[in-house]
Amino acid sequence: MTMVDLGKYAVPVIGSYVASLALLAALVGLTVWQGARMVRALRQAEADAEAAAQATETDHAH
Amino acid sequence: MSLWEYANPKKFMETSGRILPWASGLAAVALCVGLVWGFFFTPDDYRQGSTVKIIYIHVPSAMMAINIWVMMLVTSLIWLVRRHHVSALAAKAAAPIGLTMTLIALATGALWGQPMWGTWWAWDPRLTSFLILCLFYLGYMALWQAIDNPDTAADLTAVLCLVGSVFALLSRYAVNFWSQGLHQGASLSLDKKENVSDVFYFPLLVSIAGFVALFVALMLLRTRTEIRGRRLRALMARQRGA
Numbered sequence: 408m409t410m411v412d413l414g415k416y417a418v419p420v421i422g423s424y425v426a427s428l429a430l431l432a433a434l435v436g437l438t439v440w441q442g443a444r445m446v447r448a449l450r451q452a453e454a455d456a457e458a459a460a461q462a463t464e465t466d467h468a469h
Numbered sequence: 470m471s472l473w474e475y476a477n478p479k480k481f482m483e484t485s486g487r488i489l490p491w492a493s494g495l496a497a498v499a500l501c502v503g504l505v506w507g508f509f510f511t512p513d514d515y516r517q518g519s520t521v522k523i524i525y526i527h528v529p530s531a532m533m534a535i536n537i538w539v540m541m542l543v544t545s546l547i548w549l550v551r552r553h554h555v556s557a558l559a560a561k562a563a564a565p566i567g568l569t570m571t572l573i574a575l576a577t578g579a580l581w582g583q584p585m586w587g588t589w590w591a592w593d594p595r596l597t598s599f600l601i602l603c604l605f606y607l608g609y610m611a612l613w614q615a616i617d618n619p620d621t622a623a624d625l626t627a628v629l630c631l632v633g634s635v636f637a638l639l640s641r642y643a644v645n646f647w648s649q650g651l652h653q654g655a656s657l658s659l660d661k662k663e664n665v666s667d668v669f670y671f672p673l674l675v676s677i678a679g680f681v682a683l684f685v686a687l688m689l690l691r692t693r694t695e696i697r698g699r700r701l702r703a704l705m706a707r708q709r710g711a
Contacts, residue, residue: 412507413519419580423523424508426580427573431683434569438687442694449697452704453594459708 476553480698483681485689492689497681503676511668522642523581524674525673531574531640534602537684538630538637539568541609545627555696557623560630561613562691568606575599587604595652598639619699 413420474480507525514521541563543638578596579589590596609629616622651699 411519414513415480416519416584422517423526423577423580424504426576427526427528430474430573430576430639431650434566434687437565438690442690443696445694445701447606449701449704452701456704457638 473551476547476551476555478555478699482696484694485693489686489689489693490515492682492686496679496686499516499527499675499682501679503672503674503679507669507670511672516670517585520581520584521669523569523577524669525576525676527619528573528583530569530570531578531599533680533684534567534570534599535637535641537563537570538602538605538633540688541567541630542634542637545630547621549627550603554623554699555692556618557627558695559692559698560626560689561623562695563684563688564606564610564613565692566687568603568610570680570684571599571603571606575603585590593652595640598636602640604610604632606635610635684694691700 475484477632504525511522513519520678530538544556544560547553548560566688575596583589583592603643609626612626612629613622616625
């Protein structure tokens with residue numbers, strides 16, 4: 408792959424690619440991070456709910 | 470099998486979980502191929518010089534900005550008519566992707582316009598309708614955040630989506646409605662004579678495919694997060710009630 412000669416328009420062309428890729432990377436990063444955080448929070452809440460249900464069952468047994 | 474089965478969150482999670490790796494892989498490959506092909510292996514335009522390389526980002530992002538709003542319109546209508554929560558959550562999930570695409574289209578348009586038109590911005594019909602579409606995306610996302618009750622938020626944002634559709638369509642057809650302004654007509658057309666040259670056309674198609682696949686992957690991932698968020702809120706409400 409050779410380096411492209413963009414001539415006098417190098418700044419707008421490279422600027423467009425850099426700005427767009429930065430925005431897309433931020434969107435992908437934020438989406439993945441929010442998704443992972445939600446998975447953790449839901450697992451925790453489900454574990455808490457299960458623990459609470461077992462505690463209630465134990466109380467009833469006693 | 471009916472299409473409405475996918476409105477069941479469990480079914481949606483199963484199906485989207487299978488599609489997600491393929492859509493993500495396709496997005497990565499098509500974006501890399503389309504952008505590298507367009508940037509490194511296409512010639513300069515005889516009039517626009519090397520700025521023509523901006524087309525591989527500007528056109529797909531602008532197309533996606535409009536089409537994502539249309540997708541939100543369809544899912545909002547499904548919510549209003551059939552009250553399927555997954556469709557409302559899919560519209561909510563798509564909005565930040567649409568906003569990002571609109572920002573990319575506006576930024577690359579300004580960077581392209583400055584050397585070609587001699588100005589970063591003009592109150593041209595297409596540019597102005599696109600700016601309004603961007604504001605609608607922001608308003609739509611703000612409205613979801615501003616209302617605590619998810620069903621009320623889904624109702625009101627669906628109505629906002631219907632109103633904003635006017636500007637989504639205007640963004641697409643403004644050049645045809647008003648034969649004035651700086652922005653040229655469509656770069657892609659079914660009429661071969663209207664189209665850009667093949668040397669630009671094929672890498673542009675690959676780039677568009679990459680943007681579509683990226684949208685599908687991100688939309689599925691974000692909708693899955695919204696569905697999990699809904700389940701989390703239900704669990705917490707049940708615990709508070711217990």
